[in-house]
Amino acid sequence: MGEAMASWKYALMLVISLSFCAGAARAGAIVLGATEYPPYMSPRLPGGGLAVAIVSEAFQRAGLQTKIVYLPWSRAMSEAGSGQLDGIIGLWETAERKQRFLFSKPFLDNHIGLFKRSGDAIRYQRLSDLKPYTIGTVRGYANPEAFEQARLKTDETLSDASNLAKLAARHIDLALIDHGVANYLLRGNLAALAEKLEWLPPAVVTYPMRLGIARNQAEGEKRIQAFNRGLDAMQRDGTLEKMLKPLGI
Incomplete structure (x- = not known):
């Protein structure tokens, strides 16, 4: 997507969002920010994406609408x-x-790591083991600190999808990507590559995904506690496990 198209898209999103916030505030709902990050967050996905669906369900169980x-x-x-x-x-x-x-x-984990071609005999215990290989990264992404400090040979591309496509085409040796994002792509638009690529354990880093509420919010602590209660209930009855299962990690 070009810069002009992206700017238009975000401008429209902003206008809609401002109107939406005003209406939601009047209705007494908790207004939460999210971004385009499938399969975790996207208005194009059922429930708004996995992370959004989990958060909404947890609050609903605590008697709060989002x-x-x-x-x-x-x-x-x-x-x-x-x-x-x-x-x-x-x-x-x-x-x-x-x-x-x-x-x-935390309600789910982002596992940031590497995909390789199926059958390639690449293994690693330390990032320094990967110095012989060219690793695809995405321009504009903040790569894990340990990955940057290892000073590995990298090759930038414009998106996660193009990174996986370059890996399948043997233009790079490995692709740095979120495990859940990769699985989502390989089950969707890149399904033709699913048998050609596989996850290379271990993850470079794992980031627990959480809900954040500003400390200056009057109801902040109360809402965090309500969310945690709802999340605990989802864990006890197996709902959270069922929701996470399609992620395939």
């Missing part, structure tokens, strides 16, 4: 941090973010 606003990630972060949104879905916990946000219990 409204989801899809924005570019940086804007969702900004508006959640300033209190324009009640919270943000899919936040990774860091020391810096803990100064601004209250965090829920």
